[in-house]
Structure formats: C-alpha cells, structure tokens
Amino acid sequence: xxxxxxxxxxxxxxxxxxxxxxxxxxxxxxxxxxxxxxxxxxxxxxxxxxxxxxxxxxxxxxxxxxxxxxxxxxxxxxxxxxxxxxxxxxxxxxxxxxxxxxxxxxxxxxxxxxxxxxxxxxxxxxxxxxxxxxxxxxxxxxxxxxxxxxxxxxxxxxxxxxxxxxxxxxxxxxxxxxxxxxxxxxxxxxxxxxxxxxxxxxxxxxxxxxxxxxxxxxxxxxx
Numbered sequence: 001x002x003x004x005x006x007x008x009x010x011x012x013x014x015x016x017x018x019x020x021x022x023x024x025x026x027x028x029x030x031x032x033x034x035x036x037x038x039x040x041x042x043x044x045x046x047x048x049x050x051x052x053x054x055x056x057x058x059x060x061x062x063x064x065x066x067x068x069x070x071x072x073x074x075x076x077x078x079x080x081x082x083x084x085x086x087x088x089x090x091x092x093x094x095x096x097x098x099x100x101x102x103x104x105x106x107x108x109x110x111x112x113x114x115x116x117x118x119x120x121x122x123x124x125x126x127x128x129x130x131x132x133x134x135x136x137x138x139x140x141x142x143x144x145x146x147x148x149x150x151x152x153x154x155x156x157x158x159x160x161x162x163x164x165x166x167x168x169x170x171x172x173x174x175x176x177x178x179x180x181x182x183x184x185x186x187x188x189x190x191x192x193x194x195x196x197x198x199x200x201x202x203x204x205x206x207x208x209x210x211x212x213x214x215x216x217x218x219x220x221x222x223x
Contacts, residue, residue, distance in 0.1 A: 018081040019089065020054040024126065027211060029060050032156055035207050035215050036123065039152055040065050045120030048112055048146065049073060050103055050139055051127040055083030059090045061123075068120065071112060072098045103127070104134045109142025119146045125156040128192075129174075132183040136195060143218075144199040153201060153218040156209065160188040167212040192216060 040047070044067045049058050052072035062070045072083045072095065083098035101108040109122075122143045128136040143153045158170045165171040165186065174186040193203040196218050205217040 017089075018078075018085040020078065020082040022054045022056060025054065025056040025060075028125075028156075028209065028213070029057055031209050032057070032125065032215065033061060033064060035209075035217075036061060036121075036154060037064065039121065039154075039217075040068055043120060044068065045148070046071060046118065047121045047123060048109070048119055050101070050109065050122055050124040050142075051075075052083050052098065053079055053126070055079070055086035055098070057125065058083065058095060059086050059092060062092045062095045063090065066094055068094060070095045072096070073101045073109075073112065074098060075100060075102050103138045103142070104132065106138040106141035106145070109138065110145040112146070117146070117148045117151075119143075119148060119151055121152045121154060122147065123154045123156075127157070128155070129157055129177060129186050130184055132181075136187065136192065140195050140199045140201065140218075144201055144220075147201075147220065149220060151220070152204075153196075155192070155216040155218070157213055158186045159192070159214050159216065160186055162190065163188055166214075170212050189214075189216065197221070 046069045048071040050073055052058050052074050055072060058070050058072040074080050074083065080098045080100060087095045099112060101112065103109060124139060128139065147153065158173065165174065170186060177184040177186070189206070196203060200221050201218040202221045203216060204219045207215040209215055
C-alpha cells in the first residue's frame with residue numbers, strides 16, 4: 001500500500017518531547033535520499049522542503065549533505081513543533097528553524113527565498129494528494145519563482161499514469177482519500193506535468209520508488 005497517509009495514526013509520539021515518528025519515514029527515506037543525493041552531490045546551496053511533516057526526513061537529508069542548507073516548512077502546528085524538536089536533538093548547523101507556509105498561497109513559498117531564483121531545489125513528499133489542487137498550483141508557482149536556473153523540484157508520492165492507478169492498493173487509497181475530502185486524491189502524472197509546464201517547468205525524470213510511489217523531477221524549460 002502507498003505509504004502516504006497523514007489522515008490516520010501514521011504519525012505518533014516518539015518520546016516525551018514534541019518529536020513525532022512517521023512510519024512512512026522508515027520505509028522511504030533511504031530510497032528518496034538515493035535520488036536526491038545524485039543531484040545534490042558536490043553542490044552547495046539552499047533546499048526548501050515543502051511540507052516537512054514530522055521533520056525526520058529533513059534531518060536525515062541534512063546529516064548526509066553538510067554543504068547544503070535545508071529549510072523545513074509546514075502548515076500544521078504539531079508538525080512545526082516536531083520539526084523543531086528533531087532539529088534541536090540532531091543539532092545540525094545546516095537546518096534552519098521551521099517556517100510556517102501555506103502552499104496554496106504561492107507568495108508564501110516565494111517569500112522563503114531571499115531573492116527570485118535562489119534555491120538549489122524544492123522537495124515535497126506526500127502532500128498534493130492530501131490537499132486541494134490549489135496546493136499543487138501554489139507549489140509549482142512558488143517553485144518556479146524560487147528555483148535557480150539549474151534547480152530542481154522533486155515531488156514524491158503516489159501517482160496515476162495515463163489516468164490509471166499503478167496498483168490496486170493505490171486505487172483503494174485514492175478512494176479513501178476522496179471519501180475523506182472530494183478535493184483530495186491521487187493525481188495523474190499528465191495533469192501534474194501540464195501544471196508544471198504552465199509555470200515554466202518540465203518533467204525531466206520519473207523514478208520508481210518502493211510501495212508503488214514515484215519521484216517526479218522537474219526542471220526549468222530551456223529558454
């Protein structure tokens with residue numbers, strides 16, 4: 001089954017402090033890092049994580065990329081406290097304090113960057129299927145504003161291909177999401193790629209991941 005839910009008991013208390021533990025992190029962090037590391041290797045700059053959840057991913061990635069500065073963000077108060085608790089525990093100099101952003105407002109993501117075209121990458125995992133489509137719209141508009149010319153947007157989660165689910169478990173998961181909120185649901189790759197193109201980004205790579213998930217990698221369209 002896709003390791004996506006932020007709608008059940010996937011995130012539970014870890015200790016007496018504010019750290020949360022996401023089961024999905026333990027299943028996917030190594031596979032995700034394999035993809036990110038290929039791009040980040042030998043580079044320096046700033047990477048924004050849009051929707052950092054518990055904060056476990058950002059501290060793991062930061063530990064393995066000391067030359068990169070990571071900017072965790074989220075909208076949920078519990079997540080923001082967990083991110084702060086995890087980063088405090090790890091004491092990593094290359095992780096900035098968590099910031100609250102609403103991805104449905106592209107201006108808020110843009111404000112995270114000191115100037116247009118400043119970010120090396122934007123990473124977003126398990127967000128756009130548990131949110132209204134306007135969140136995806138804000139994510140792509142904000143990323144297009146913030147990414148530097150050689151930057152990338154990495155989008156992780158379950159997706160449909162050509163209008164079809166990639167596994168029965170993803171189809172069941174999608175039905176559950178839409179039953180929870182009609183504006184939620186597993187998105188189609190073509191739908192997401194069209195949104196990217198509207199914002200001057202192009203789908204450069206699709207990477208198969210464990211548990212019927214994918215990473216979609218976007219880059220700026222050639223001028």
